[in-house]
Amino acid sequence: MSGIYSVKGIVVKEVKVGEADKIVHILTDGLGLVSASCKGAMRVRSRLVSSTSLLAYSSFSLYQGKSMYTVDDARIEVQFWNLRQDVVKLSLAMYFLELVRKLAPDETDLRGHLKLVLNTLYFLDNGKRDISYLKPLFELRLLSMSGYMPDLVGCARCGQFVDQGMYFSPQSGDLICRECHLPVDDSHYTLLGSGLLAAMRHIIYSDFSRLFNFRVDAATLATLEKLAEQYLIYQTDGRFKALDFYKGLL
Ligand SMILES: [Zn+2]
Known part of the structure; x- marks a missing residue:
């Protein structure tokens, strides 16, 4: 053909x-x-x-x-002229491209992936969203679309659905509730504030038209950034050259 x-x-x-x-x-x-x-x-x-x-x-x-x-x-x-002029933004954009190259499934319909890349770069280019907002958003949403969706619906052990007092593990990609959490065995689980859990659920489950609309405070965003990156590294077992380069600039 x-x-x-x-x-x-x-x-x-x-x-x-x-x-x-x-x-x-x-x-x-x-x-x-x-x-x-x-x-x-x-x-x-x-x-x-x-x-x-x-x-x-x-x-x-x-x-x-x-x-x-x-x-x-x-x-x-x-x-994307503006972001090409800024070495930090440019290196973050290169990291986004590396992620999508490595994680996108082998399918002919990747319109969702393309839309995510273009919209993230659009906000990076015009500066209407911060880097610390765009990075975890892109990582978690891309992972979710590429076969690595975490399960943030309810407690992985008892099924309870609550917004408060849930623990998340970047290793297992799931939640457990306060009653099920064992301090010693579950030390890889991090207690999430309700704002953080809501933000993670939004990034993973929201309709694309609302994806870039959530708001969180700076402290929550810092934890989100850390957890999203840990989740990415655990799930993909990957080393990302562009991520190392980007972090070397900070
Ligand atoms: Zn439970």
């Missing part, structure tokens, strides 16, 4: 090939995560320079060859 596909997508990785060519990995709205070769795109005067650069959200015409797509044409839609 071969043909030309018109898709929109964001460039999540680029690999230089030889002097003038490169291969880009694109998270698309219709083909999932694909690789495509860009002939001559490294040349300064190539019309594909900005539209196929890392972080560019573009409209692509992709030609399907035997082993890989080729970028036939690309027109830039959003460049």
Whole structure:
């Protein structure tokens, strides 16, 4: 099967090939995560320079060859210009791209993932949400969409559903209530304030249209950031180069 596909997508990785060519990995709205070769795109005067650069959200015409797509044409839609000027924001954006590359399931419909990436980058770019807000939100929501959803409905042992006095474990990704919690055996569980539990439930279960609308105080956000990262590391067993780089800047 071969043909030309018109898709929109964001460039999540680029690999230089030889002097003038490169291969880009694109998270698309219709083909999932694909690789495509860009002939001559490294040349300064190539019309594909900005539209196929890392972080560019573009409209692509992709030609399907035997082993890989080729970028036939690309027109830039959003460049995320502001965040490219800020090294901390840029490195966080690179981390988001690394996460989505590594965690997105092998499916052709990744529109939900694309929407999450674009909206998170939009808020990072315009500064209307803080970094400390966007990072745990992106991590927890992406994990939930990619087969790593924690169970925050009720107590994992007795099933009780309460908003107060619940303990969460980044290792097992579940909650236990105060009555079931054993101080010694359950030392990897952290007691959550009610604001923190509500925020985590919001990030994981809310409708996308409301995702970026929750509010928490700074202390709660700091704990959320810590727990989200611990949960990510435990669940994926992964090392993320871009995360190490980002944290090295702080
Ligand atoms: Zn219980």
